[in-house]
Amino acid sequence: MTTPRWEPRRLSAVAVELPEGVTPPGTRGRILLSALRLFAEYGFHGTSIRDLAGAAGINSATLYAHYPAKEHVLAELVLLGHTELHRRLQQALVEAPPGPAAQLAALVRAQVGAHADFPLLALVANAELHALSPERAAPALALREQSRELGLRVLRLGVAQGVFHVADPLLAATAIGSMGMQVAHWFGPDQPYTRDQVADTYAGYALQLAGAADVPAKKTARAPGATPAKKG
Amino acid sequence: MTTPRWEPRRLSAVAVELPEGVTPPGTRGRILLSALRLFAEYGFHGTSIRDLAGAAGINSATLYAHYPAKEHVLAELVLLGHTELHRRLQQALVEAPPGPAAQLAALVRAQVGAHADFPLLALVANAELHALSPERAAPALALREQSRELGLRVLRLGVAQGVFHVADPLLAATAIGSMGMQVAHWFGPDQPYTRDQVADTYAGYALQLAGAADVPAKKTARAPGATPAKKG
DNA sequence: GTCTATAAATAGATAGAC
DNA sequence: GTCTATCTATTTATAGAC
Numbered sequence: 001m002t003t004p005r006w007e008p009r010r011l012s013a014v015a016v017e018l019p020e021g022v023t024p025p026g027t028r029g030r031i032l033l034s035a036l037r038l039f040a041e042y043g044f045h046g047t048s049i050r051d052l053a054g055a056a057g058i059n060s061a062t063l064y065a066h067y068p069a070k071e072h073v074l075a076e077l078v079l080l081g082h083t084e085l086h087r088r089l090q091q092a093l094v095e096a097p098p099g100p101a102a103q104l105a106a107l108v109r110a111q112v113g114a115h116a117d118f119p120l121l122a123l124v125a126n127a128e129l130h131a132l133s134p135e136r137a138a139p140a141l142a143l144r145e146q147s148r149e150l151g152l153r154v155l156r157l158g159v160a161q162g163v164f165h166v167a168d169p170l171l172a173a174t175a176i177g178s179m180g181m182q183v184a185h186w187f188g189p190d191q192p193y194t195r196d197q198v199a200d201t202y203a204g205y206a207l208q209l210a211g212a213a214d215v216p217a218k219k220t221a222r223a224p225g226a227t228p229a230k231k232g
Numbered sequence: 233m234t235t236p237r238w239e240p241r242r243l244s245a246v247a248v249e250l251p252e253g254v255t256p257p258g259t260r261g262r263i264l265l266s267a268l269r270l271f272a273e274y275g276f277h278g279t280s281i282r283d284l285a286g287a288a289g290i291n292s293a294t295l296y297a298h299y300p301a302k303e304h305v306l307a308e309l310v311l312l313g314h315t316e317l318h319r320r321l322q323q324a325l326v327e328a329p330p331g332p333a334a335q336l337a338a339l340v341r342a343q344v345g346a347h348a349d350f351p352l353l354a355l356v357a358n359a360e361l362h363a364l365s366p367e368r369a370a371p372a373l374a375l376r377e378q379s380r381e382l383g384l385r386v387l388r389l390g391v392a393q394g395v396f397h398v399a400d401p402l403l404a405a406t407a408i409g410s411m412g413m414q415v416a417h418w419f420g421p422d423q424p425y426t427r428d429q430v431a432d433t434y435a436g437y438a439l440q441l442a443g444a445a446d447v448p449a450k451k452t453a454r455a456p457g458a459t460p461a462k463k464g
Numbered sequence: 465g466t467c468t469a470t471a472a473a474t475a476g477a478t479a480g481a482c
Numbered sequence: 483g484t485c486t487a488t489c490t491a492t493t494t495a496t497a498g499a500c
Binding site for chain 1: 275365403411414
């Protein structure tokens with residue numbers, strides 16, 4: 001690709017940004033943000049070194065002063081994305097009130113929040129990870145596995161305590177996780193929801209799906225504000 | 233790419249096949265099946281004309297006797313995938329017992345079934361659609377919109393009838409649809425579930441998520457067999 | 465329909481001046 | 483760090499023989 005083949009369609013109005021404090025300063029940061037946008041829109045293989053450099057306002061050769069290869073730019077984004085999600089999930093668990101129901105709600109809110117706050121990063125981290133060599137994909141895959149187990153543990157605990165009622169916690173965790181992952185594909189400022197509305201609503205869905213006994217089912221309304229887990 | 237960079241990771245044990253009766257005979261069919269596998273594994277831009285031809289056992293120039301360009305091969309796959317899903321959803325609605333609960337269950341079973349039966353096709357149809365020009369993506373996008381509305385209508389009807397209890401049917405439909413879409417990313421013969429087990433379980437999840445009042449919540453067990461919608 | 469051969473453009477990456 | 487210039491391989495696609 002030299003010049004854009006056609007107008008972007010995958011993600012129009014979404015802000016091109018990375019989590020706080022992780023964007024490198026100067027040119028390297030501009031390269032990373034350009035890659036975030038282009039990889040999300042056209043994919044890793046659909047973006048050339050010259051596209052990347054052009055979007056960052058530099059010559060293509062200059063890119064190699066900051067990254068040894070195109071793959072390393074993707075690797076940094078993929079790792080950033082998985083790290084941020086895992087960090088948020090862990091923090092959510094720490095801050096959540098005790099009990100599987102509140103913890104599941106907190107996890108889902110954190111997952112949905114992460115995917116709504118950084119949809120481009122989530123998209124690249126998930127959809128382009130396959131373009132990395134196994135060695136460079138491994139760290140992200142390890143983080144993904146850890147994140148998955150956080151949810152699975154909460155679900156299993158909830159079933160053991162009689163709070164949740166699912167025959168197969170693994171399948172339930174997969175289904176719940178799937179809801180949140182897809183948020184990156186459609187959420188944006190053009191949607192009639194705030195990120196907290198989606199996060200809260202999805203947390204309610206997760207509890208319903210898990211058959212959480214005494215949890216307010218009608219809390220799935222369009223109430224704004226995060227108000228994390230004020231239910232026991 | 234000339235020779236495989238590394239072993240396939242995205243989808244290992246999944247059969248490379250298309251829905252019954254749609255695979256073209258002869259060389260054109262071999263091209264299409266090769267594209268199904270390679271596009272799913274490496275993406276459209278990650279697969280070269282020579283990869284495609286080599287996998288089909290022909291010279292790269294021969295490909296142009298069957299398709300005018302690489303993009304047309306992808307376009308055929310993308311349209312095939314969206315057509316098959318829409319066809320199954322429509323048929324599921326026709327065959328389903330009356331009532332929003334049974335209809336929602338039937339839709340989810342059909343969606344999950346389609347993604348479990350043809351994960352490669354679902355993956356290509358969804359993840360590589362962005363590589364098509366707007367004109368060639370349009371037919372698939374139209375089908376996608378129609379499929380989406382099938383689910384949305386059932387949810388809205390169920391809410392209106394007091395069978396479902398969700399504040400925002402659109403968001404609920406999105407969440408439910410997201411569960412099923414992701415099935416293509418993980419389901420395969422290496423999983424400890426049959427396609428019907430996943431389909432039935434996910435149908436139960438959807439009803440739970442939607443707050444379906446009087447629906448057997450414990451039917452989410454690992455009971456094999458499709459047995460479509462024997463509940464009212 | 466299938467091939468060999470090749471054109472024309474673009475790819476990722478490097479050399480070396482400033 | 484950034485540039486111009488360039489190398490080398492690969493890309494999509496075509497020409498023309500069989």
